[in-house]
Amino acid sequence: MSSWYGRPAPPATIHGTVARVARRCPGRTALISGRHHISYARLMDRSGRVAHHLRNRGVRPGDVVPVTARRSADLAVVLLGVLRAGAAYAVLDVRWPAGRLHGLVTAMRAPVVLADGPGSAALDEAGCDHLAFADLEHTGGPAGSLPDVTPDACATVFWTSGSTGRAKAVLSPHRATTRLFTPEPFIRFGPAPVMVNAAAVAWDAFTLELWGMLLLGGTALVHEDDLLTPPALRGYIKDHGATHLFLTPALFDVLAGGDLDCLAGLRALLLGGDRPPPENCRRLLDTHPDIELYNGYGPVESCVFATTRRITIEDTGGPGGVPAGEPVPGTEIHIVRDGVTVAPGETGEVAIGGTGVALGYLDDAAATEAAFTGIVAGARTVPVYLTGDRGHLDPSGALHFAGRADAQLKIAGHRIEPAEVEAAARAAGAGRCVVSAIPDRSGTPRIILFAERSTDAPNNAEQTARTVNDAEQTARTVNDAEQTARTVNDAAQIAGAVNDAEFRARLAAVLPAYMMPSHIHFVDTIPLLDNTKVDRRALAARFGYPH
Template identity: 40%
Template sequence: MLIHKVIAAHAAEQPEAVAVIHRGSRVDYRTLDAAADACAAELAALGVGPGTIVPVSLGRSAHLAMTLLAVLKCGAAYAAIDRRWPAERVGVLLQLLAPPVLITDQPAPPGTPVCDPTGRGLDEWAAAGGTPPEAEITPDAPACVFFTSGTTGVPKGVLSPHRATTRLFAPSGPLAFGPGRVMCQASPPAWDAFSLELWGMLTTGGTAVVADDDHLLPHVLHRLIAEENVNTLWLTASLFNLFTDLEPECFTGLKHVITGGERLSPAHVERFLRRYPDITLANGYGPVESCVFATYHTITRADLERTDGIPLGRPVPGTGIHLVDDEICISGDGLALGYLGQEELTAERFVERVVDGRPVRVYRTGDLGRRDADELLHFRGRADRQVKIRGYRIEPAEIEVAAHRIDGLHQCVVVPVPAADGRPGSYDKLALFYTTATAVEPPAVRRLLASRLPHYSVPDVIRQVPAIPVTTNGKTDARTLLDTLTASVAARLTAP
């Protein structure tokens, strides 16, 4: 199914139902769909159509929802740009996309054609009328590009088709939300969790409530529950832990909380279940290459007794999970078409494996896993250096490449810092260690990295060291580097 076709069907069936709420303003399905039609007609006149990818740099709002829907109605794909990304990173992405137009309400690079849809309200767009040319595309056609960290220093553009999104919310699955479901939309548009919060509502007849700030805070959640009847929420495991620690009462009124992106903390889960036995709490797992989730598990108190942690669960509709030499491989309709402009990497990660006697295209996640006696999938760590920090997927090599480009820096090594609670495979900070023959101080390194990397990839700790220690087999001695952090903290605490 096509995302925009499913939403148009809801607009025909329940035209007055509320689709999007932002700052107290309500947009119904009829208005959203008609406004997107009019916007799509204008975009088509600018050259937007099948085979094009349109970068969209707008704040989270009803206008953003309309604009993305309009791009899809043209038969094109969108690439949501995080407005917090450094200009250098955005420039690289625009070069990669070579778009017919950039959709933004902010200044654009010289020579870039721009369209700003925010000059008119959605009611005005809907009243303007307009019908985009009928796009002859299938559910295999690209719908969006998600950018994620790359080991070469260049972001990877994951090209995701319509079917990857619509399969997730199939009526037979655990995410068949439906009318009456009201979800907080707080994830950055460039992140695949945005698809869960926006398309998960609009393709099932629910309502997306847009939170204004870049970061959802407990008191904002509490207000949206009280004022807009939000009943469904997605939080990364880090945010779930933070909210549970700081303001556990903020969940009052919810019916469904989904968390994941990192290994869950049984202590925080136990605290939540004890306080909110009537709220469904679930663990969702999946790389962006399989669009939001590949597996899903409704958590019970019995899961807290498992020695290998809370399960990742079972496959969502249209998805297959295969363990090949202990590596989690994913197949099915959720798979991306590949990496934009990176054919070799696509061929390396998206491969054929024989399953039940027939060749099947799978994505090699790099995650290690096992199935228990109940056929539930469990996470056992990574086969490479990739880590999740605060829900963001990070390649330390990308940061090292950026650091090596700084004049005066010699050896540069990024090491993830284990989480304070000691959970295996869980990290809460990044540390960069570097050597230099000149006076390049850590604050200067931080400023330069912040101008080149997204905010979540800038290391929390930056240290100059005399040399990068190595183990007896010649590999970086990460443990010794981490010990220097502990020693420096101890020295400050014992200083007179």
């Protein structure tokens, strides 16, 4: 079965679209960072100087320019300058280890490497030559006209984990980003949108927050600190009129558990990167019915989102969780098995087609050929990206996510979906939980369950509120895996009214024996990575498991 968006967006470049917005409303605020406001006219002027400087430095279409920096208005100026010079950019996180930075910069064979202040320090440690942002707007004069590139040209390189243990560079074209916002955006942003720019710089959610606003004539509100806290969010809504926010479900859980009212005043909240929590989605819809709540699904190979869904109360009560949604503009969703689309309602691998699909992986022809291929959909052969995700399409064309094909566990000959065990654990009285398959000493994989206390457990609300409202504590929660994985060995303490024996009994009442976890570990808080996804390595390491 297949599903696609009715009216695909015409292809366009990112910088060409921003230039059209700037001509239409030059005085409108494009970027806010602290007390600094940058208009569209000023953004174009400064990014033009950066582009000419890069051209003088030998940057040409087809080049990839690594940029190591933190979130800032200057970063937005530089990235637009790189695109206007005809090149693609790859944003690298200043917090990454020096060895990783050196390896990625070397792999891109860049004519020039750019960095802000913290990025310069990181690249010095990594032994990489680079230019500072401060020098980029000083140029001896234009290097002629700036080049034209097509919407098919690479705009952004996203580095992602590879199954071989070596990072892969996803080559994302201009059209993959612009399809989401022009001429008709994937959701209703409304007039003069203002979106908080708080995502990790190397992640495609950063594309949503920055380019989404600049392509629509909105304002990107740059959050320069590492972590977005409730007090900061309240200030953005009150002082700057923030209308839109993106969160991972894990971070949304933290906010919903302690300070849901910090979201009051938003037009829309977008969730993505993992399955949204039905219980907290319901709480938000009940408490703030004027906030539009969306679920978004899409691997980085399709740039930001392939499907979206405005979440309703009814969606939060379904047995399969919140639907992943309908295709965004310029996108086709196919459910396939062995290269052929399956019958309606059947579960198979999710394949994504359309203008959002990446060009492939940098210098990895084998991985590109395996993932970017063709499938048979009716009488057509369609080029797609094979996601490795499983799902099905309902009669309306909405995608329902069914987990990762490679995340399935095989225990004693049985295929097990971790999400099913996690759902049973939540129903049995746990809060957020994570299932991993970890081998024992003999190499046999075992089901290990890591779980938080239930939101209904005694003292949990007070504890969560303290965690969320104290910015220093929250930063430790997100960034310090060792701290966040503190364990209380008495399961009865952690699970509140549900003791260890009762919890296991509840699981056994709904799970067959082969799906029962071999070990259950309760933790105060599930640790999160810098991009606020679950840190599975930290969980495993805390209890001495191999990772």
